[in-house]
Amino acid sequence: MPTLLDFLLVLFFVTIGIQIVYQLIFIIGLSRKDNTTEPQLLPISVIVCAHDEEQNLKVLIPALLEQDHSLFEVIIVNDRSNDATFDMLLAEAARDHRLRMVHVNRTPPHVDPKKYALTLGIKAARYEWLLLTDADCVPTSKSWISTMSAAFNDQTNFVLGYSPYQKLPGMLNKLIRFEALLTAIQYLSFALLKMPYMGVGRNLAYRRSKFLEGKGFNNILKITGGDDDLYVNQNATSKDTAVCLAAGAQMTSVPKLTWGEYNRQKLRHLSVGKRYKAKHKIILGTFHVTWILSWIVGILLLALQHRWEWVAGLLVLRLIGWMFTYSQACQRLSGKFEMWLVPLLDFIYAFYYLVAGLRALATKRIQWKN
Template sequence: MVALDIIFYIFVAIVFIQLFYYLIFLRSFAFLKPRQTTKTAVPISVIVCAKNEEENLKQFIPSILEQDYPNFQIVLINDASSDETLSVIEDFAERFNTIKVVNVKNTEAFWANKKYALTLGIKAAKYDHLLFIDADCKPVSNTWISEMTAAFGDKKSIILGYGAYTKIKNSFLNKLIRFETVLTASQYFSYANMGIPYMGVGRNLAYTRTLFFEANGFINHINVRSGDDDLFVNQMATSENTALCFSPESFTESVPKTTVKAWLKQKRRHISTANYYKKSHQFLLGLYYISQLLFWSTGIFLLSYLFNWEIVTGLFALRILVQWIIIGKTAKKLNESDLVFLIPILEIFVILTQLAIFISNKISKPRTWK
């Protein structure tokens, strides 16, 4: 019984830690209303880095070309593709004079390194303000550029946006992918709103070239295969220079993975970059994920023995209710309302997935971005 007492007190402490995160941190974005901004047509370069993306480029580049914005260029980077990506890019460039082509060939020093390709694209960009989107991604509206650039200001040089994934009917994996994306957005938006920005996503992110050069580009983490987006933001974002953009018209939408294996491979690459975050960010994020795991494991363990089941059940229900309200409100704000009903189930699968990825990354490291 002594062991059960200890586990019970651990469970109570974990519940309070979880409530702290939801009611202090994640509530920050859930109840945040979009700020009114004055639309300013600053010239902007849209950066698209593509590696073996010929079909996606054909499908999604027109959605950028159709943007209702007076002054922008598109920098299309071919990162040593082995398919017809370069031909597709050059075809677009022949038809549209707003497109700049950057053809990157592998070098021994930067073999298969996306950051090297992006650096060449950023240097080739015409304008100081840069807006990033992935090759397998499209803006959800023709005002995407104007929505994102409106957040730039005298002090704001980093803009964090939301990158959604296309909905696939009757697919639990798709719901899981989108729920994990909502959880991630809930955190990086909330932390940034509280003045401690720690990451952004490259499929919808903006910053200035001046800031890029101030950081000496990606030099601090050039040997880390992933992290061209979140590690740069983690290094350079501050409470003063970072702004949020989460109006529905500012979202982008990416092609989701359709197999568990492909998704896990993608997430392994993304999660591996967290080891290079600032220590304070690692602590806050790590404590949140550990407390999630312990909440479910200790709670279910105690209930299986009916140990103080009235108190355990009450605390269990309280935490789930608070999460349902906070994450549910966030999901609705990000146009993911269909996920709300499944939040507890999806959370369990996300926790197990993250645990599996953590173990896999300890055994072997993901090596390339494609």
């Protein structure tokens, strides 16, 4: 008669098997050709929402105005800033006609501030194609706009880009970059396999007409977060979504510097995931549950010394698979990561995700910024 240990062993085999299947899916997806062709001579509106981002904007604005694209505008939405953002933008806009400011004095009650600010920026845009990023980002090249535009065509409504985090000292930074690359592996590979389910607002493009005709964020206006991933999840399809992975089309972002800031950001992201389409929740849920279970059940079986040779061997095989997947992703995305750290970060992130996920399920009030 099967014992509890036999059941746990079977469960362990199943979770490892599912994890390896996901690794193969990611590798196959990332091997697909993206939608980058030749840069399009299309006018583009770059939109950035900023709340107390004066210092970051002093870096971002010059980098945007130095872009080599032939026709574009930069719209900075000053969202109730308490610093000198307004005066700085006023002076910068007077120097360059391509820079425009949209000022937000107040946000209507029960409306997410970020989505309200972004909506005002989109309505103020002159051009059809919108290219979004955040105030704490910097383009990796002067051809960011033109390279992203190389994925635009008549059938496309969305273009998903990649946005890595800056490399800084410390374990927190390594975990943040590990998670960012993992997230990119998932949403970019699935999009390349014709199943887009999210994008990141640090590097995302879509049509103004698509946004306005679909009433923008109307269905998610009260939800904190989701102006990027949830909007893509609800509106993007396999036929109208393109991917741009070129090195020159990336946006580098400043990572959180404290665990508290990172926890709040993670909580916001996970709380939005609850509203994804059912099929996407099943796919992503299965991935994360089997990830966590492979460690929990594996450690338990090792502690009980039940078929420990098989258990240890499969855990090592799974980790080798992830190291190879991360290596392939770095090659495709023209990035670097400390591969020797992947096993340790894989272990830490599994349990961090478990705790953060349970918090996200229990938390009802999430904030973007005050």
